[in-house]
Amino acid sequence: MISYLKGIIAGIQSNSGNRHILTLEVNGIGYDLQIPGRLARQLPDSGGEVQLFTHxxxxxxxxxxxxxxxxxxxDLFRFLQSVSGIGAALAIALLxxxxLPELVQAIVxxxxxxxxxxxxxxxxxxERLCLELxxxxIEWRKSAGFFVATEGPAPGILEEVQMTLLxxxxxxxxVSHALHYVSEEIGLPKDAFVEEWIRQSISHLSSESVSS
Structure with missing residues (x-):
């Protein structure tokens, strides 16, 4: 119906339910769009021009x-809502x-x-998300322009490493970026000990925190 809107940001309202409503002025008409919180934090202040793709x-x-x-x-928002029990609120919470690449990787x-x-x-x-999507x-990500990374700990130890870091x-x-760094930049083997994956990840995350 409406593929995208391009206009001037008139304002963004947020409420306690973590809903973010952007009012976008397009040719003198104000449209209210619900947007993810991540996007709300990235948008320019009122008066800035932006193009958003709509559902x-x-x-x-x-x-x-x-x-x-x-x-x-x-597209991913639509995929998520196709799963039983996933409405717009949960789909936006996932986003x-x-x-985007991390969410697709987690599901795949x-x-x-x-x-x-x-x-x-x-x-x-x-589990239902993974099963149904x-x-x-796997097929959609090719046309979407990114690929799911395969680096990181072996499947047998991945969950323990992630749970500890979380x-x-x-x-x-x-966590996702730390595991990518430890795998790609440090070259830690997939089957290295859990403790070593955790130690290297914490070391990287600590250095990132200090540098920022």
Whole structure:
């Protein structure tokens, strides 16, 4: 119906339910779009121009318009909602918790421990996401312009490493990037001891924190 909107940011409202409403002025008309919190934090101040890709949806006879930074993000939002039990709120929570490539990777590799970090996503829901979307996303990611990385600890130890780092307070995004760095830049073998993956990841994350 509406593929995208390009206009001037009139304002962004946020409420306690973590909903972010962007009012976008297009040719003298103000459109209210629900957008992910990550996008809300990236947008320029009021008066800036932006182009957003949209998804139109009717819920309880109320028309709603959602806005996304790219066609790929909008496509993934639609994929997520195709899963039983996943509505718009949970789909946006997933997009807010993980960056696009990381979210696709978590689903394709059935990484439940990363997925349940999103608010409202339990283990059974995460498992259902992986089961129903894995094959679709493996094919879709090719046209979306990115590929799921295969580096990191071997599957047998990946979950333990991630759970430990998450328990220490690191975010899913930080954990994902740390494991990528340790694998690609340091060259730690996939089957190295769990303790070594954790030690190297914490060392990298600590140095990143100091440098920032």
């Amino acid at each position: 139109y949806q009717v819920r309880d006879e109320i028309p709603l318009l959602y806005g996304f930074s790219s066609p790929a993000e909008r 807010d918790t993980l960056e 590799t059935a990484n439940v421990q990363i997925l349940i970090q999103a608010p409202g996503i339990g283990k059974k829901t995460a 894995k094959a679709k996303l 328990a220490l307070g690191y975010t899913p995004h930080e």
